[in-house]
Amino acid sequence: MDMILAAFQEVLSPIPLIMNLIGVMIGMIIGALPGLGSVVAISICLPFTFGMQPLQAMALLLGVYCGSNCGGSIAAVLINTPGTPQAAATSIDGYPMARMGKGGEAIGWALASSIFGGLFSCIVLVFAAPTVASFALRFGPLETFGLILMGLTCISSVSGKNQLKGLIAGVLGLLLACVGMSPFTPDARFTFGLYALDGGMDTVAIIVGVFAISEVIDRSERIFHEKQGTVLNVKNLCMPALSQYKGRIWNLVKSSIIGTIVGILPGTGATTAAFVAYGEAQRSSPRRDKFGTGEPDSIIAAESANNAVTGGALVPSLALGIPGDPVTAIMLATFILHGITPRVRLMVDNPSVVYGIFVALAVANVLMWPCCSVTTRIFNYLLKTPEPILMGLIAVLCVLGSYGARGNVNDVAVTVGAGIFAYLLRKCGFPMPPVVIGLVLGQQFEMSIGQMILYKGDMPWLEYILNSPIATCLLLVTVFIILVPIVRRALSARKEEKAAS
């Protein structure tokens, strides 16, 4: 406890606190720009940390990490363009809320959930880092397969009444993830002879195209059919009152737990967490019928889960030296640069640094509130721009964002192509979120299947699955998630039949 108090004292001293604040603000603004996510934000700030004290550097980078995760949701809510891939699930209900004139409330729900998720994962980190790190080591290909499969089941929940079209969109997403080199052999797939596609298509470029470019094309005609004054207007960030959480607390806690666990597992990430939590909320929420039309429950699930990942992802990074994703890999490199070598004994040998990191992360989460308020005001000015000019700017920003993420000019073509394809699918009634879910989870899904086949050897499938209690549980939960809506629908149909007769 003394260690934690000492860490608070250090982190709340002026310079680390200012670094943390600057980090959150930079992260939030860059996160809100379509296509530029946490990796770009942290990479930009990295050179500035070389001359800093370790704690100051950590405070800056952790601030950027948290801020960029939350910033993506502002653009997702206000212009239906997820600033980061993990905010894609937020736009499903955030944007409809904004179009109903509740943009400030939607951002408020997203922010409050992000803060809760982030703080929740910090607490888990403080008390259980070494234990949960060893748990993460028990996750092999079969367990990862179970988890990804669970994430894929939410394709059904985001498809609404168009189940068949939703499934088709999901499979299209999975196929898009196959473009480029096979993860197991040096074979290029679906490249149509274009060498530019050998390295695959960038996920960010496709997501920006699917959500933002298709929206610009759609608005170009819709603007002539709608009454004036439909342009979004967000006066202020509107945080939800405690009374509004009635019946939503369990969703918040459960999604934070999902986010923390997914964050701990190497190679998964915030986008997987957001969609797994979204799917679970859609299954269990009493307001599940309103999902997709502007229901805060879905924002709560997606945002608390994707921000809980920040704390969770630091567990294997600090305790085992295993980075879970590119962001934690950069953070890990920064730790080493500042003389902090992540390993199992780090908590024992250097507790002041570890607790300093945990506390800086917690403080960064709290600082998101004022920073989000400022960013929302900036966006409010942007939204006052006449819609045709705004749409032109969004198109340019999206194309630049997809180019800037990797500096690859092919990504520009991918964004525009994905946007046009997504527009055609949208107009034919295909929901877009399943495409993104398939795309994001596709590569990990294929990888885990291949690894499973290689690891299993000659062992029968049932024996292989039953050998792992974690995988068995995950697969049973997945079956449960698939069966519950089917049984529920059958029961309600029978009820209706009885009532009619």
Added chain:
Amino acid sequence: MKTKDIVCGLCIVGLSALLYTQTTSSAEPVFADEIDPMQYPRYLIYLLGIMGIALAGKGLVASGGNANADIPIFTRHTVGVMAVLVLYAALFVTLGFFVTSVATCFAIALIMGYRKLPLLAGASLLSIVLIWLMYLYILRIPLPAGSLFG
């Protein structure tokens, strides 16, 4: 009968067939324990094809016809914006970021019915300059200058 679903279903089947042709050229696995790189995508393509047939079939048996009187897919505005975006992507490197971005911003707003041309030109130019400055000096991401700017 729902014509849109039938057409969509048939397009999906056609897409599956096209994608399937891409999976037939691969060499067989060299090692005994090597995984066939086309096996997983092939299963996905089968699934896509089956669902395409199901969608077309569903459209055939569905009653009520095409009830939706929604905005058509291709109008002069949507096609115009698509053409502008395709040109933007095609000329992004050749003409450079600055010229193409200003022109795209201007053209999209024009297609969407904005007619205050001096204001539009000023807003497009100013915002692109601001974006360019942000990318160059804050984000430190170089943008293509294009042949016009060397």
